[in-house]
Amino acid sequence: DADVTQTPRNRITKTGKRIMLECSQTKGHDRMYWYRQDPGLGLQLIYYSFDVKDINKGEISDGYSVSRQAQAKFSLSLESAIPNQTALYFCATSDHTKRDTDTQYFGPGTRLTVL
Amino acid sequence: AQTVTQSQPEMSVQEAETVTLSCTYDTSESDYYLFWYKQPPSRQMILVIRQEAYKQQNATENRFSVNFQKAAKSFSLKISDSQLGDAAMYFCAYRSGGNQFYFGTGTSLTVIP
Numbered sequence: 001d002a003d004v005t006q007t008p009r010n011r012i013t014k015t016g017k018r019i020m021l022e023c024s025q026t027k028g029h030d031r032m033y034w035y036r037q038d039p040g041l042g043l044q045l046i047y048y049s050f051d052v053k054d055i056n057k058g059e060i061s062d063g064y065s066v067s068r069q070a071q072a073k074f075s076l077s078l079e080s081a082i083p084n085q086t087a088l089y090f091c092a093t094s095d096h097t098k099r100d101t102d103t104q105y106f107g108p109g110t111r112l113t114v115l
Numbered sequence: 116a117q118t119v120t121q122s123q124p125e126m127s128v129q130e131a132e133t134v135t136l137s138c139t140y141d142t143s144e145s146d147y148y149l150f151w152y153k154q155p156p157s158r159q160m161i162l163v164i165r166q167e168a169y170k171q172q173n174a175t176e177n178r179f180s181v182n183f184q185k186a187a188k189s190f191s192l193k194i195s196d197s198q199l200g201d202a203a204m205y206f207c208a209y210r211s212g213g214n215q216f217y218f219g220t221g222t223s224l225t226v227i228p
Binding site for chain 2: 031033035040041042043044045048050058088090092094096103104105106108109111
């Protein structure tokens, strides 16, 4: 079973629609992240959360919002989708409670297309 | 802001041979972490290897090893005895003291049978 899951895996939507991408983890990690990946580019950080009560903006947060509903769940919302938000979206987790395991574990990604 | 540069968009290697992927980064911090991630066609991001900046010894994981040159801000990945399953996009990543991650643009590795 996957430790970090993302739903949906693929989504096509229209400009102006609201869409939510969900991420769940069974690793028990305290930190969760949302990234987007565009063709030919590396990952860019959208938002990150150090715990349920902590939300932080990343490099490219404009047009996005997030919710940390529980330690295991972190959702990303596009309130009014636009075509340049077409990308591959990754959720990731990390465990800051153990110094030696401060690495990120990624979900399988969600391919979002905005028409 | 930290930047991570991968100057090789594409690399190829013969099966069973050795290949080195380059990565440089820019930072003013002294304590940080560096990573190499692999992204096969399945799109999953898989951790290959990690290096703590305070450790002088280069990290090694089976056929994967790094050459960490802190003064030069260089962090290259060496893959020995390349296998067909190593074909993927490889991303170098930097983790700052504030726990933000910065990724390079990736190197696409082709393994030739």
